[in-house]
Every structure is written in C-alpha cells, then in structure tokens.
Amino acid sequence: xxxxxxxxxxxxxxxxxxxxxxxxxxxxxxxxxxxxxxxxxxxxxxxxxxxxxxxxxxxxxxxxxxxxxxxxxxxxxxxxxxxxxxxxxxxxxxxxxxxxxxxxxxxxxxxxxxxxxxxxxxxx
Amino acid sequence: xxxxxxxxxxxxxxxxxxxxxxxxxxxxxxxxxxxxxxxxxxxxxxxxxxxxxxxxxxxxxxxxxxxxxxxxxxxxxxxxxxxxxxxxxxxxxxxxxxxxxxxxxxxxxxxxxxxxxxxxxxxxxxxxxxxxxxxxxxxxxxxxxxxxxxxxxxxxxxxxxxxxxxxxxxxxxxxxxxxxxx
Numbered sequence: 001x002x003x004x005x006x007x008x009x010x011x012x013x014x015x016x017x018x019x020x021x022x023x024x025x026x027x028x029x030x031x032x033x034x035x036x037x038x039x040x041x042x043x044x045x046x047x048x049x050x051x052x053x054x055x056x057x058x059x060x061x062x063x064x065x066x067x068x069x070x071x072x073x074x075x076x077x078x079x080x081x082x083x084x085x086x087x088x089x090x091x092x093x094x095x096x097x098x099x100x101x102x103x104x105x106x107x108x109x110x111x112x113x114x115x116x117x118x119x120x121x122x123x124x
Numbered sequence: 125x126x127x128x129x130x131x132x133x134x135x136x137x138x139x140x141x142x143x144x145x146x147x148x149x150x151x152x153x154x155x156x157x158x159x160x161x162x163x164x165x166x167x168x169x170x171x172x173x174x175x176x177x178x179x180x181x182x183x184x185x186x187x188x189x190x191x192x193x194x195x196x197x198x199x200x201x202x203x204x205x206x207x208x209x210x211x212x213x214x215x216x217x218x219x220x221x222x223x224x225x226x227x228x229x230x231x232x233x234x235x236x237x238x239x240x241x242x243x244x245x246x247x248x249x250x251x252x253x254x255x256x257x258x259x260x261x262x263x264x265x266x267x268x269x270x271x272x273x274x275x276x277x278x279x280x281x282x283x284x285x286x287x288x289x290x291x292x293x294x295x296x297x298x299x300x301x302x303x304x305x306x
Contacts, residue, residue, distance in 0.1 A: 003241055004242070004289075004293045005243045005289075005293075006244075008239070008244060009243045012240070012244055016251065016278060019278075020274075020279045020282070021279065040265070040267060083212060083213055084212065097272055098272065101261065101265065103173075103216070103261065104213050104215055106215075108265050108267045110269055
C-alpha cells in the first residue's frame with residue numbers, strides 16, 4: 001500500500017481516542033476523594049492507612065522496600081529500591097480507585113473509600 | 125489493493141541461506157536492543173507507568189513487513205528477554221512478552237488481511253500491547269483497579285502508534301528496492 005494514512009486509519013484513531021477520553025471524563029466525574037489507602041503486597045492486604053493523617057510507611061517485601069508517604073491527603077511513594085523506579089515517579093493519588101503499582105515488588109497502593117464521609121459537618 | 129512487494133520476488137529467486145538469515149536477524153536484534161536502551165536512558169516521566177515511545181517496536185514492525193512474521197516474533201521475543209535480563213527483572217519480561225505476543229499476533233493478522241496501512245497496523249499493535257499488559261498486571265497483582273490506567277494508556281498508545289506507524293511506513297517506502305533482509 002502506497003499511502004501512509006487513509007480514512008480508515010483516521011476513523012480508527014478518532015474512535016479509539018474518543019472512547020478513551022470519554023471514559024477518562026466519566027472516571028473523573030464519578031470518582032470521589034478517598035478516605036484511606038490500602039496497601040497490597042502480593043495480592044494480600046498489608047495495611048490500611050487514613051489519608052487525612054500525614055504518615056510515612058515503609059512497605060517491606062521479599063523483593064525490596066517502598067517508602068509510602070501520605071501528605072496533604074495525597075499518597076505517593078517517596079523512595080523505592082526497585083529497578084525501574086516507576087512507582088517513585090508516579091503522580092500523587094487521592095481519588096477512590098486510583099493506584100500506584102510497583103510491579104517488581106508486587107506492591108499495589110490503592111485509594112479506598114474508608115469510613116470518612118466527604119463532609120466534615122453539615123449545617124441544616 | 126493487492127500489492128506484490130519486490131522483496132518477495134527477490135527472496136524467491138535466492139536460495140535460503142541460514143547463515144545470512146541469522147546474520148540479518150542478529151543485526152535487527154542488535155538495533156532493537158540499542159534503541160531500547162537509548163529510549164530507557166531518556167525517561168519521559170509522565171507520572172503514569174507504561175507510557176513510552178516504544179521505538180524498538182518500529183524495528184520489529186519493519187521486520188514484520190519484510191518477512192512473514194516468524195522472524196519478527198523471534199527477534200521480538202529474544203529482544204524482550206535480553207532487555208529484561210540486562211535492564212529489568214523477571215516480571216518485566218512477563219509483561220512485555222504478553223504485550224508483544226498480543227500485539228504481534230494482531231498486527232500479523234491485520235497486515236495479512238490488508239485492512240490497514242502501516243499506521244493503522246501500528247496503532248492496533250499498540251492498543252493490543254497495552255490491553256494485554258493491563259490484563260496481565262491485573263491477574264498477577266489480583267487487583268482490578270489497575271484497569272483504570274487503560275484510558276490514558278490507550279490515548280498515549282494511539283499517539284505513539286501513529287508516530288511509529290509513520291516512521292515504519294516511510295522506511296518501507298524508502299527501502300522498497302533495497303536488500304534489507306536475506
């Protein structure tokens with residue numbers, strides 16, 4: 001085929017991008033700020049930490065360590081000794097369902113609902 | 125719409141020489157490895173894992189268009205294992221192999237049926253690659269929330285897919301009358 005890009009490709013690209021952007025928008029609209037952070041190691045829950053308390057938690061696995069930090073109701077991984085360091089460069093998470101994953105250490109840090117309601121107080 | 129690549133005609137008229145095959149495959153493997161390494165050196169941190177250019181895939185895809193797929197699969201597989209041993213770890217090999225297998229299979233089918241141009245083939249390859257990797261990650265880590273990465277990855281994958289597709293398409297055109305394989 002001599003052509004580099006035809007209508008078919010444009011349609012494919014537009015369809016995929018539209019679907020992806022739409023689902024992204026829906027995810028943002030439907031998501032709430034989470035109350036706690038659940039740490040999974042190897043598929044099992046290791047600990048649950050509240051997001052409203054600043055904390056540093058060292059996740060130790062057989063394969064290495066990850067330093068989980070909670071600051072300003074956001075969670076992120078400050079340091080890790082995994083070979084790729086993707087988890088350290090990840091953006092901070094705070095919305096329900098968001099995760100930071102360290103594949104080599106099989107660590108998943110997930111924002112979960114928690115008992116916290118969204119409002120501190122409601123006036124009537 | 126059917127086209128007879130001149131490379132095929134050339135190949136038929138020459139005896140298959142296993143030494144030449146290995147030499148050529150080794151060359152492509154070397155290029156793929158170097159490209160992988162270089163890409164690794166400049167980390168374009170987007171804050172989301174898995175977003176990368178995938179330039180090494182351009183080598184594999186170019187190879188796909190020069191051969192019937194088996195050679196591309198070989199170079200792809202060996203490249204992934206070597207890269208994993210050199211720069212990564214066992215898990216990275218598993219994820220990459222899953223992604224590459226799905227993507228190569230899809231690209232082979234789409235290319236054979238001539239549904240798309242190289243750009244389309246590349247985009248489909250990229251999409252399948254991301255989907256397969258997410259699925260494997262979800263299984264190995266037993267966490268379904270990982271699927272939330274899919275929209276962003278698909279967007280990035282489509283963009284890089286177009287870029288790689290254009291690159292490979294141009295390369296194919298420019299090397300149409302050259303001996304680039306066997």
